[in-house]
Amino acid sequence: MATSPLNRKLTQAPTWAFTAYAIFAAFTTYLCMYGFRKGFSVGTYEEQSAGFFGSVFALKSAMVISQVIGYALSKYIGVKVNSEMPKSIRGLALIGSIVVAQLALLAVALLPSTGKALAMFFNGLPLGMVWGMVFSFLEGRRLTELLGAGLCCAFIVGSACAKFIGQTLIDAGVPEHWMPFAVGLCYLPVFLLSVWLLCQLPNPSSQDESARVRREPMDRKARQRFLMVYFPGLIAGFLTYIALPVCRDYRDNFLKELLGDEELGASIFLKLDLPIAIAVLSIVALLFLVRDNRRGFFLTHVSALTGTILLGGCTYLHARGAIGNSSWMFWSGFGTFLAYVPFNCIFYDRMIAALGTVATAVFCIMMADALGYTAVIGVLTYEQMAGGLGGSKVEFSHQLCYATSVIGSICLVGSWLFFRTKTKASS
Numbered sequence: 001m002a003t004s005p006l007n008r009k010l011t012q013a014p015t016w017a018f019t020a021y022a023i024f025a026a027f028t029t030y031l032c033m034y035g036f037r038k039g040f041s042v043g044t045y046e047e048q049s050a051g052f053f054g055s056v057f058a059l060k061s062a063m064v065i066s067q068v069i070g071y072a073l074s075k076y077i078g079v080k081v082n083s084e085m086p087k088s089i090r091g092l093a094l095i096g097s098i099v100v101a102q103l104a105l106l107a108v109a110l111l112p113s114t115g116k117a118l119a120m121f122f123n124g125l126p127l128g129m130v131w132g133m134v135f136s137f138l139e140g141r142r143l144t145e146l147l148g149a150g151l152c153c154a155f156i157v158g159s160a161c162a163k164f165i166g167q168t169l170i171d172a173g174v175p176e177h178w179m180p181f182a183v184g185l186c187y188l189p190v191f192l193l194s195v196w197l198l199c200q201l202p203n204p205s206s207q208d209e210s211a212r213v214r215r216e217p218m219d220r221k222a223r224q225r226f227l228m229v230y231f232p233g234l235i236a237g238f239l240t241y242i243a244l245p246v247c248r249d250y251r252d253n254f255l256k257e258l259l260g261d262e263e264l265g266a267s268i269f270l271k272l273d274l275p276i277a278i279a280v281l282s283i284v285a286l287l288f289l290v291r292d293n294r295r296g297f298f299l300t301h302v303s304a305l306t307g308t309i310l311l312g313g314c315t316y317l318h319a320r321g322a323i324g325n326s327s328w329m330f331w332s333g334f335g336t337f338l339a340y341v342p343f344n345c346i347f348y349d350r351m352i353a354a355l356g357t358v359a360t361a362v363f364c365i366m367m368a369d370a371l372g373y374t375a376v377i378g379v380l381t382y383e384q385m386a387g388g389l390g391g392s393k394v395e396f397s398h399q400l401c402y403a404t405s406v407i408g409s410i411c412l413v414g415s416w417l418f419f420r421t422k423t424k425a426s427s
Helices: 005-012 015-037 059-084 087-110 113-127 130-135 144-171 179-199 206-212 220-229 231-253 255-262 268-289 293-319 325-344 347-355 361-386 393-419
Strands: 049-052 055-058
Touching: 015 087, 015 113, 015 130, 015 144, 015 179, 055 059, 059 113, 059 130, 059 220, 059 361, 087 113, 087 130, 087 179, 130 144, 130 361, 144 179, 144 268, 144 325, 220 231, 231 255, 231 293, 231 325, 231 361, 231 393, 255 268, 255 325, 255 393, 268 293, 268 325, 293 325, 293 347, 293 393, 325 347, 325 361, 325 393, 347 361
Parallel strands: none
Antiparallel strands: 049 055
């Protein structure tokens, strides 16, 4: 296949230049995805409802649940599509996903309440595969931790940026139902340029393959064989991940409600999440210094376990009145992302390298994501249909944080116990 001049230059570029370029391209691509996914969540859509599952839901909750259903279904589709997708069509697939999502936001602006909720399903449906497509450009490299840390910065600050722009547009007079489409238009040109830049990245070198194991697309038989061999350890990791998106997504979608009287305007989203991004990603990026794959894999367990314990601890302090809403949102976000970030970039990449098996980390990530967002659907639907805990989002979030802390901590220990006998140190 013919290569572009930029691709050839990147192949010969110094390590620092390649790293900076790859992080910029991946970060901006995934950051822009949030302009199409999360802009709508800054709206409150008060005193509006929609028919959903045969019941009447608050419109915002119906939109959130509908989008997550589409997003979760996309993850299941991505288990096959992402793990088998050749690099040659990833760019077109990324652009096609965003075009469909943006058209769905146009439908949100035009349709009545129930139609808006349905449109959000088609908005989420293509977006769930974007992470896997972007990360597949980065996995299997000696610098994957560093590249992954830069990419993960996008999903910590991406939502905050989209909500900041959305709130700014509302403050400027853009109608609430047109705001999500308008946010997408702001991001579209940058997204198209970012995808082009991402597609210029060269394939992993022979040195990368020697250090991190060759990465190949996995057909159905390869996926089944991989699951059967490592099933107990994978299940422990998947259970941890199932709990994490529930906490993260609930905080993300209802941050304004959880802040309550402490909500301080559009800038509050960046004030909370930007320091979290810097702190978490500084910690994760340091793991690239660990050359031994087995040691690096188990250090990701330590990072995630620290996060789950912190999540439970800060929630306990908030429930006892020792810290305020904004402090709780900061520390719970920090704990959640400290556990969540490794699973989205380096946990499975290091696992495959430490196991010494030819596979793709994207398969594991998409499987974990699919299960995690299925749990998100169940929790959000339960809260609406069963009333949660007397309608208090704060009390409901407390319970989610406690459950995530306990389940995640136990399963991370279980994962470590299983894989300590299966993995091998780097030669």
